[in-house]
Amino acid sequence: MGSNGIRDRVAIVGMGCTPFTEHWRKSTDDLVLEASTAAATSAGLGYAELDAFWLGTLDSGVSGLTLSKPLKLDYKPVSRLENMCATGSDAFRNACYAVASGAFDTAMAIGVEKLKDSGISGLATGGGGGDGTAAELSAPAMFSLLSPAYAHKYGVAEPELKEVLTRIAWKNHKNGALNPLAQFRKEVPKETIANSPRVAGALGVFDCSGVADGAAAAIIVRAEDAYEYTDQPLFVKALSLTAGPATGASDPGYDYTSFPEVVHCATDAYQQAGIRDPREQLGLAEVHDCFTPTELVLMEDLGFAERGLAWKDVLAGAFDLDGVLPVNPDGGLKSFGHPIGASGLRMLFECWLQLRGQADQRQIDNGRDLALTHNLGGQPGACVSFISVVGTTRD
Amino acid sequence: MSIPKPGPTPVPMSKPFWSATAQGQLVVQRCQGCGTHQHYPRVVCRHCWLTELDWVTCSGDGRVWTYTVVHRPGHPAWEPEVPYVLALVELDEGPRLMTNIVNIAPAEMRVGLAVRAVFDDTADTSLVHFAPVDRPLPTP
Ligand SMILES: [Zn+2]
Numbered sequence: 001m002g003s004n005g006i007r008d009r010v011a012i013v014g015m016g017c018t019p020f021t022e023h024w025r026k027s028t029d030d031l032v033l034e035a036s037t038a039a040a041t042s043a044g045l046g047y048a049e050l051d052a053f054w055l056g057t058l059d060s061g062v063s064g065l066t067l068s069k070p071l072k073l074d075y076k077p078v079s080r081l082e083n084m085c086a087t088g089s090d091a092f093r094n095a096c097y098a099v100a101s102g103a104f105d106t107a108m109a110i111g112v113e114k115l116k117d118s119g120i121s122g123l124a125t126g127g128g129g130g131d132g133t134a135a136e137l138s139a140p141a142m143f144s145l146l147s148p149a150y151a152h153k154y155g156v157a158e159p160e161l162k163e164v165l166t167r168i169a170w171k172n173h174k175n176g177a178l179n180p181l182a183q184f185r186k187e188v189p190k191e192t193i194a195n196s197p198r199v200a201g202a203l204g205v206f207d208c209s210g211v212a213d214g215a216a217a218a219i220i221v222r223a224e225d226a227y228e229y230t231d232q233p234l235f236v237k238a239l240s241l242t243a244g245p246a247t248g249a250s251d252p253g254y255d256y257t258s259f260p261e262v263v264h265c266a267t268d269a270y271q272q273a274g275i276r277d278p279r280e281q282l283g284l285a286e287v288h289d290c291f292t293p294t295e296l297v298l299m300e301d302l303g304f305a306e307r308g309l310a311w312k313d314v315l316a317g318a319f320d321l322d323g324v325l326p327v328n329p330d331g332g333l334k335s336f337g338h339p340i341g342a343s344g345l346r347m348l349f350e351c352w353l354q355l356r357g358q359a360d361q362r363q364i365d366n367g368r369d370l371a372l373t374h375n376l377g378g379q380p381g382a383c384v385s386f387i388s389v390v391g392t393t394r395d
Numbered sequence: 396m397s398i399p400k401p402g403p404t405p406v407p408m409s410k411p412f413w414s415a416t417a418q419g420q421l422v423v424q425r426c427q428g429c430g431t432h433q434h435y436p437r438v439v440c441r442h443c444w445l446t447e448l449d450w451v452t453c454s455g456d457g458r459v460w461t462y463t464v465v466h467r468p469g470h471p472a473w474e475p476e477v478p479y480v481l482a483l484v485e486l487d488e489g490p491r492l493m494t495n496i497v498n499i500a501p502a503e504m505r506v507g508l509a510v511r512a513v514f515d516d517t518a519d520t521s522l523v524h525f526a527p528v529d530r531p532l533p534t535p
Contacts, residue, residue, distance in 0.1 A: 137463075137469055137481065137493070138465070138467060138468070138469040140467070141463045141465055141469065141481065144463040145461045145462070145463055145483065146461075147461075148461045148462055148463075148504075148505075148506050149460065149461035149506060151506075152461075152505075152506035152507065197466070198464070198466040198478075199466055199467050200463050200464065200465055200466060200467065201462070201463035201464050247441070249483065249491070249493060250434065250435055250490065250491055250492065251433075251441065251490070251491065252485060252489055252490065252491055255460075256460065256461045256483070
């Protein structure tokens with residue numbers, strides 16, 4: 001049992017991404033049109049030549065019409081789906097499977113979120129499963145629970161752990177400063193980050209990702225057709241999705257220093273892609289840094305660092321732009337911003353730029369040709385995890 | 396104008412829990428078959444799926460597994476109370492619950508802290524909170 005994977009059966013041949021920011025002057029229609037047009041244009045395709053569409057959005061639409069209307073699609077299959085913060089990635093996953101199955105020759109995956117003038121501030125998160133256990137916890141509070149548990153288990157002093165978290169935010173801001181599409185394009189001094197107003201537990205405002213509007217899209221074709229569209233396609237090596245039992249908060253056994261969902265997901269993805277040592281083989285990784293402790297824990301869950309030692313690697317700069325494995329070179333959720341439905345495809349967009357040598361000032365040059373995206377939905381103890389691995393050559 | 400705090404809504408499954416808190420007692424379910432304790436209340440044992448479950452009174456003692464200090468509440472009704480401490484407490488009987496730690500300064504919080512259940516009956520439904528074992532709340 002497990003996934004067989006679709007290694008090297010589909011390829012990405014076009015991508016587009018809007019700036020992520022507070023788009024007061026743009027509607028959901030504007031954003032999907034901008035990302036779709038950029039993606040289709042970069043693949044040299046018109047909408048009429050695209051066979052099927054998957055739209056990921058949490059809150060900006062409930063059906064395929066959210067895409068078919070602004071794109072004026074004539075009677076094409078358009079699905080809308082949602083999987084919490086992993087929504088965009090799941091749209092990509094479904095589009096890849098559709099092409100791999102032979103049902104369609106070309107497909108578009110697109111993610112969008114337009115929160116700013118939707119009548120709510122930030123994300124309205126629904127209660128739990130109706131079983132009476134929903135806790136009135138903000139998202140930063142949920143993720144801040146990781147810090148004391150991690151510090152206690154691995155004997156890291158509280159001020160030291162705060163320094164680690166600060167460095168993660170500092171690094172992602174530094175990367176975002178080099179990215180013209182990012183929401184926050186400024187380096188932020190460590191002292192400012194460390195002394196920012198507290199939100200929950202050890203987390204200050206600067207430990208939290210930006211709430212933004214935006215859209216990102218990818219064009220997927222059969223791998224054997226890829227070079228008809230571009231000289232530099234990306235081949236999909238692995239797609240993995242795991243949903244946990246969601247019992248972490250109430251049942252003993254979950255220790256709040258890891259996301260078991262991610263560990264299972266990584267094992268599956270690495271098996272599909274034939275990766276034995278992700279830290280040595282991946283050229284870059286885009287991971288779900290919704291809050292700084294999340295990125296810390298993910299370094300261990302994704303096998304980028306030894307269990308209990310990621311904090312040392314963070315302090316040593318292992319995941320910096322010029323580190324052994326650059327993580328979130330585009331600034332991550334932290335400084336690129338987090339329009340829920342779009343984030344998974346935004347991560348992929350950075351892989352698209354980096355592996356094709358188009359990342360300008362952020363360009364990583366470590367001679368490796370594989371990239372990973374990791375997208376998380378939910379909270380510690382109750383989440384879904386998505387991982388993709390893409391590469392420049394078809395084995 | 397203060398915003399009222401939404402309280403719990405006992406349902407048939409959880410009614411024994413809330414009836415007990417009104418008596419100053421913390422109860423959880425225990426499986427007649429395998430003896431597993433569980434909380435929140437469910438119709439089956441989470442370990443062996445047996446439906447024969449008893450309600451048993453807990454010692455009320457537990458330890459902090461992890462915690463957070465809320466500076467920005469998830470609901471405006473809690474605005475006047477920030478900063479306050481929320482913790483995942485592991486009961487001596489096994490199950491965990493998310494709860495407030497009271498009678499403690501945020502800076503004093505630590506993983507592993509021994510805590511004991513205290514009952515806040517100022518609300519319509521008596522709520523269970525926890526306080527450091529060496530610092531029980533004065534009886535109201
Ligand atoms: Zn049982």
